[in-house]
Amino acid sequence: MNSIWFKPELAEEIINNNEIFDQTQNVVTDIITQHIDLITLVENMEGILTNKEPESREKGMRFFTKILTELPRDYLTVSQVKFISKFYIDRLKDNHRVIPAVLQGFSAIIEMKNYDMETSGEFFSLLFREVNCQSQTRQDRYNIYFIVKKLMEKDIKYMKSLGPDFVYGFIASMDGERDPRNLIFLFNFLPEFIREIPLGHLVEEMFEVISCYYPIDFHPAPDDPAPVTRQDLATALSPCLCAIPEFAEHCLVLLVEKLDSSLRLAKLDSLRLLTDSCKIFKPESYTPFLKTLWSSIQREISHKADEELKFAAHEALSALVSILSRTANADQAFENFVKGILISMQTAVAEATTVAQFVHATKVLLTAANGSKESCAIITKSMIPAILAYYDFKTSPKLQIASLDFLGDLYDLAKHWDVLEQTAVQVNELPQLCLTVVSQPIKDFQVAGFRTLIRVMNVLQTDLVVPFVEVLMYNVQHSQDDELLKVSIETIHAIAKKYPEIIMQLVVTGRCDIENLTQDKTALIKRLNLLSNLASIDEFTKVIIEEMLKVVSAHDEESPKVIEALSESMSDISLFTEKKITEIDSDHGLVDSVVEWILREINNSVDVSNGFVLIANTIASLPADKQRNLLAKHTDNILDKCKYNDKYYLILESLYISVHQTVYESSFDDIMKLSLELALNSELDSVRTKACILVAHFLNKAEFGQKFELFYELLKNYLTNCSKDDEELCPKLILLYGWITKALILRGSDTFLFWLQKIVNTLSNTQYSKQGSEAIKLIMSDSPNYLSSRQHCRTSLLYRQRMFQNFAKLTHKLPPLEGAANESYLLSWAYVFEKTPKSVLNNETTKITSIAIDSLDYENKDLLLVMIDVLCYFVQAKNAVISGSLQTILPRLVKLSRYVKSMDVRIKSLECLYEIANSYRTSTLLPHKQDILFDLAPSLDDKKRLVRNMAVKARTRWFMIGAPGEDKPN
Incomplete structure (x- = not known):
């Protein structure tokens, strides 16, 4: 109880003893334990709080503020908080030295549980009158913004009542803020402030204060440990500029002006601002600007190289179409805007001579169509007939195929926006065009036609099914092209889901003759692939699986092909779900049939490897109880056979490799021992590899605890007894x-x-x-x-x-x-x-670069490709270790640029040489320039075009080193 804060000498002690600031936590403890109250403490501090010297008053306020910040938020009573609030507000009229402590203290007060919002008005009134915010330090300015934000969160209704004086004061306080951390804080809560606090006649003033930062032109200091980036600021500023509809005219004038700028970042920010504004502004706000906006967007969309700018322009166009569509039935602005886009892009489509030009124009139309339901209907109704006519012009095969893709995209959008009924006349024409396309015996046309048909399958009418099936089945039976076969099977699958009865009659029992499946040897494997694919559809499963398994059980010489087809199709989880595979095994005994077939054929000259895959994949899809039943049924028999022939182990491995982690039977221990024995002693490579894999699976899946310990000890004991000298x-x-x-x-x-x-x-x-x-x-x-x-x-x-x-x-x-x-x-x-991951390599930079440089001396393609790629990564990061080792690295890379055994190594070496020239300072590179230029000359005549291209690029960059006007890397 003899502490100085209990005595009137406290004021003098604070003035003379800086170490007393370390004892504030003891003061707080005495306050909480009621050994001293705040009133007494303030009385004991009177000498310093009323001292004539500003330095002393500042010190007193800092001491008291530190105590406040350390007090529990719910400790002070209503009257105590009110008393302290009033005290701090009065201090705003004090010397400028005192203000920082006042702001910090008031920031703590407003977070007190019993803070009275009624004192806020007086605080802001005095603050904005007495304190020039922008002449304070960064932290003090932050505290002012923080107080505004916190009080808004505390009682927005009261803050709304403060009126225009408060708004004006706040606008004045942030006017001229330049610190990026304060700006990011401001920008993050300003949209809410603008939306919630009535601006009255100060709308324009508020917008002007914010818009002076637009577009953001800022680069963080290189030594800033936690920099705020330009993009952070730009992203946060955009919602401020379009926070309320009242900003519309000011904002649109601003972004139209900046869209016309030559600065890329200004254009990017303006396109993103336009996108953001469409979420807030009213549709009619855009009407006076539509012609100019479309002109600017169209210009930016046309960029050939700048993908980021193009993407932003597409986003802005979609957002603009979306908001304008709200007035679709009220005025003509929306329809005129969309029709303007249509006219421009129809012209571009008609004039397109390359696929790139065609795709560019159609992407704009798709973006506009994706903007709203109304725009989708307008564009779809107009463009489908136009593209149908365009296809008939036979401009070029590539453009015709591109037009099919576009029609599929239009259909997908019409389906997405639920306007298929409105556009039924147009979309119903698409299957007929697809039939025309696939009737041409040209692979590219058929693939494109079938892929488009799959997309528009919902509008395929029954009268077109037969002609499509004729073409499709011809492909299945006669085509030798894998891609065409694949898409033909996918198309039949899609038609079968829509018209199962017709496909059952025409394909399954018709062309594929399911009841005499293997009698016709012509294109048997192709028909089997088609049937196994169709077996994933409920209406076909029973018929197809039964007949295919009959072949497997009948000692038919074609049974390996049946197994291969089933294995390939059932490995596709997009076709066969776990539920479907479980159903097939339960109803038809798939695993039992395949195991029986393998046991019968494994010692004959028959490839049974697809059977192993089919068993493993089927078991992987089964629930744990069904897995246990199958293992119990087959394990003992196969284990007995393994004693006489290692080949049978492959069946065992396929049964056990895909079991659930929860499945465990007593036989697992014996199988683990057998696997270890075969992994080291089997004469068959396939058995040794599979045994290693099964050991790995058992170890990986064993449950934590006793089961894992059992397997692990069994493993270690077995391997301990193996001779390491063999x-x-x-x-x-x-x-x-x-x-x-x-x-x-x-x-x-x-x-x-x-x-x-x-x-x-x-x-x-x-x-x-x-x-x-x-x-x-x-x-x-x-x-x-x-x-x-x-x-x-x-x-x-x-x-x-x-x-x-x-x-x-x-x-x-x-x-x-x-x-x-x-x-x-x-x-x-x-x-x-x-x-x-490359980012992880940064932890061992010196060691890794040393290893990579040493590797360049070896003629191992796999080694060189990886190590040169690693070097390129560190070069692009301007790694100092690389720049210090150029005397070693450059000759080795030059030598590898003529590496005869691999074109890829030559290209990578030249690419690394280019990156070095593009990353390091001229003074570092100049001593090597002439040697590199001489040494790279032979690569210019390399027999491979890709190598020559990279050699030209690398040599040109080295030639530019030290040239006047060179764009020197930092």
Whole structure:
């Protein structure tokens, strides 16, 4: 109780002792525990608060403000808060030195639970009269804006009542603000302020204060740790400029003016502002500006190179059409605007001589049509007949095909906006055109015609089905082109969903003769692919699956083709859902039939690999209980057969590889032991690989806890007893280590490090380093058919980043390597770099660049492509390590620009040389210029055109180094 704040000497202590500011938390504690009250504290501070010297009063206010900010928000009573508020408001008339502490203190007061909003009016009145906001520091200005925002959140109704004096004061306070952090804060709450607080006669003043920042011309300081970007400011400013309908005229005049600017950023900001404004302004606001707006938008849409500008122009056009459509039945402005677009673009379409010109014009029409239901109806009604006529002109095959795509796009929009009934006369003509197109025996026309037909399938009438099926079935039976076959099957599938009875009669029981499926050998595999595709449709499933499985069960020599067709179609999850596959297996015993067929044929000269895939994919789609039933039915029999022939293990693997994580039977332990035995000792490569994969799946899917520990211990015990001195066994062990590591890192288990260390150790052994690098490749590679979520495995999105970090740590301990071992070591890094996100590489810049530079000495295509790509990434980032090593890098890249074994390596090398010339300072590059120009000359005569093109680009950039007017990189 002897603390100084209990005594009248407190004022003197604050003046003389700066360390007292460190004791404010003790003051707060004494206030909360009621050892002292605020009134007494203020009385003890009277000497400093009323001191003649501004410096002392400032110090006193800072001390008291610090106490306020540390008090709990709900501690002070209504009367205490009111007393303190009044005290702080009075201090606004004090010396300018005191103002910062007053603003900070009042920022704390308004967040008090018992703050009285009625004191806000007096605060703002004195604030705007006594304090010139823009002559305060950045933080003080921020506090003023913060107080306005916070009080609006606290009681918007009261803030509305403050009237025009408050609005004027606030406008004056922010007029001239230049700090980007304050501006971003202002811009983020100004739209709400403008919408909620009545501006009265100050609308124009408010707009002028905001619009002076438009368009944003700002670049953050290079040393700013948390910079506000130009784009941040531009994005936040736009909603301010179109916050209320009353801003419309001012805003539109401004953006029309800036759209005419030669500055790209001004145009971009204006297009985005136009898009934003369409959400707020009234349609009639745009009427006087429509002609000018369309002219500006059309000009920006026509840019050939600037995709960002084109996209912004399309967005603005769509938004403008959308808002104008609200007056579609009230005045002619909307219809005239859309018809103006139509006339302009119809002319452009008619005059198009290239696909690019045609697509450019039609994209504008699609953007306008996508703007509203009304514009879609107008454009669709007009353009479908026009394009039908355009097609008949036979301008060129490419333009005719492009016109089909456009018709499909128009139909999709008409369907989206639900105007198919309004445009029925026009859209009903589309299938007839498709028939005309596909009747030509030209692949490109048929593919385009069928794809368009699939899009407009809803308007296909029955009278056209037969002629379409004639063409389609001819393709299925006779075409040798994979793309045409694929799209023909997709088209029959689409027609079958609309007209199942007709396709059943014409195709399934007709041309495909389902009851005598394999008697006609002509184009059998194509017909089987079509039938297995149609089997995904409910009306066809029973008939087709039954007949196909009859062939499988009948010892028919064509059964492998049936299995292949079923496997390919049922692997497509867009055709066959899990529910559908479960239904097929339950109703027709699909897995049982395929297992029986494989058991019968596996020792004959029959390819049964598609059967394994079909079993695995089918089981992946089944629920856990059905999986258990199938495993129980087949496991014991197949395990017995595995004792005599390793081939049977492949059936076992296909049954178990896709089981759910929750499925576990006692047989799993025996299968795990068998898999380990075969992974290392089977004479069949396919069996060894599949055994490794199944071991990996078991480890990955085992439930956390006892089950995982059991498998893991079984694995370690088995491998502990393996001889590491067996030269034939070691390569097989390394492959197994790779699969084990991949399985464990994907499930997020730290145990992967033990196995990764074993692989890394092999990299220093010349005899096994190649296998070690292949194991690293396996770990980093995508493997959609193994260890995937489709097979119910655990997968980690960030496992490659984790692999990179741990591989870097483990390889750091390796001794210096030479020859083949060093090449394998570098190749391992290449596999890691290739799959690791580039941003992660920034954590080890020096080490990575060193590895990449060393790799340029080896003639390994896979190694070189990755490492040159990594170098390019660091060059583009203007990495200092690269610039300091140019004497080493440049000769190696020049040598690789003539690398005979790979065109890709030559192109990459030249690209890297170009990037170096484009990224580093002239003073750094100039000493190398003449040598590079001389050395690149042979590449100009390379036998490959793409290499020559890149050589010209690289050599030209090097030639420009040091030239007058050169655009020097920063």
